[in-house]
Amino acid sequence: MTFEPEELGKSQQELGAALRDLRKAAGLSGDRLAARCAMSQSKVSRIENGQTKPTLIDIEALLTALEAPPDVVAEVSALARTANTEWQDARALRRKGLDKKQRELAGLESSSVEFRFFLLSMITGLLSTPEYIRASLAHIPGDHSKTIARKLERQEVLYDRSKRFTFILTEQAARSPFLAPDAMAMQLDRLSSLTHQPNVRLGVIPIGTAVPGCPLNTFTIYDDRLATAEMSTGVMVFRDQRDVRTYIEEFAGYEGCALFGEEARARLAEWAAACRT
Numbered sequence: 001m002t003f004e005p006e007e008l009g010k011s012q013q014e015l016g017a018a019l020r021d022l023r024k025a026a027g028l029s030g031d032r033l034a035a036r037c038a039m040s041q042s043k044v045s046r047i048e049n050g051q052t053k054p055t056l057i058d059i060e061a062l063l064t065a066l067e068a069p070p071d072v073v074a075e076v077s078a079l080a081r082t083a084n085t086e087w088q089d090a091r092a093l094r095r096k097g098l099d100k101k102q103r104e105l106a107g108l109e110s111s112s113v114e115f116r117f118f119l120l121s122m123i124t125g126l127l128s129t130p131e132y133i134r135a136s137l138a139h140i141p142g143d144h145s146k147t148i149a150r151k152l153e154r155q156e157v158l159y160d161r162s163k164r165f166t167f168i169l170t171e172q173a174a175r176s177p178f179l180a181p182d183a184m185a186m187q188l189d190r191l192s193s194l195t196h197q198p199n200v201r202l203g204v205i206p207i208g209t210a211v212p213g214c215p216l217n218t219f220t221i222y223d224d225r226l227a228t229a230e231m232s233t234g235v236m237v238f239r240d241q242r243d244v245r246t247y248i249e250e251f252a253g254y255e256g257c258a259l260f261g262e263e264a265r266a267r268l269a270e271w272a273a274a275c276r277t
Contacts, residue, residue: 013050015079020048022076026116036065053083055241066110084239090232094140102150108222109157115165116221116251124149124218126158127167127194127202129187135178158200166201168258170215177269185275192268195261203258204267212253214236217261221247 023033034041039061046052047062055064059080063073093101107111109115117124125133132153157163169266174191177184195202205211219229227238227247238244259267 009147012053013085015054015083016048016050016080018076019062019066022063022072023048026066026069028066033062033065037061041069053239054080057241081240081242086237086239087245088235088237090234093234094108094142097146098137098144099146099150100141101137102147102154106150106154106157108226109154109163112222112225113200114162114223115163116248117165117167117230118214118215118219118251119167120168120171120218121177122173122178122218123169123177123187123191124167124220126155127191129190131183132187146253152256158194158197161199164201166203166251166255168203168254170205171207171271173218174268181275183196185272186271188268188275192272195265195268201260202264203255203260204264205254205258206267209257212256213250215254219247219251224248 022251023030026033028036030044031041033039034044037044037058040060043052043058044062047054047058059077063076068076108116117126122136123132125136128136128151130148130152132150134144137147169191174188175184179187191202194200217229217231219227221227222242224241224244227244228248229236229238238247258264
């Protein structure tokens with residue numbers, strides 16, 4: 001399925017209108033359709049008016065209740081997938097202010113319980129020292145003091161024992177020299193210290209490890225409801241359960257190849273020692 005970037009995340013109204021037209025063509029009131037779907041009438045109304053983004057399960061329930069033919073099912077399902085995929089352009093994010101993106105991420109972290117991070121090429125802000133955060137923003141013009149402060153504030157979520165984190169870092173992500181060697185050693189020490197946090201699992205994949213498939217992007221999964229994939233030009237946000245499930249399965253493959261616990265700490269200590277020699 002091919003998307004135009006400007007279409008992504010903007011099909012909610014169109015999806016609602018299509019479902020409303022199908023209901024009317026079937027001669028059903030909102031109440032009767034809601035009863036068939038075991039859904040509240042107010043939710044059906046919000047979906048049809050584009051005020052609520054339906055899940056894939058919602059769409060399947062509505063289309064089944066409407067006895068939609070296969071070609072209509074395919075068309076509406078495609079609209080639902082587009083509505084549940086969002087493109088966040090990096091240049092637009094910078095114009096709005098990167099600190100605003102940090103507030104959005106903090107909100108996601110507040111409303112989620114289980115987090116899975118696959119880090120392909122660099123260390124995420126939740127695991128970073130202040131020096132590393134500063135260096136990671138150095139190529140972007142402007143004053144980043146607010147962004148740095150908000151990134152550091154977000155790290156407090158790691159100590160919320162009601163939440164569970166799994167981080168998988170490739171050796172490239174852990175060792176890419178964003179900082180001077182002594183500062184990189186301290187960053188690696190921080191990673192090692194976080195492996196002792198009870199609600200944090202931190203694994204590393206050394207170079208030379210055979211992994212399933214071909215890792216292409218850093219990505220994050222929030223519970224089983226949302227996944228984000230990072231690219232140099234922006235971020236894709238996936239809410240369609242098929243897409244989220246694909247990322248969960250990919251993550252599980254990398255998790256099976258990673259070193260955790262004492263093995264991870266030994267490898268991180270080795271890399272930190274190399275920085276100090």
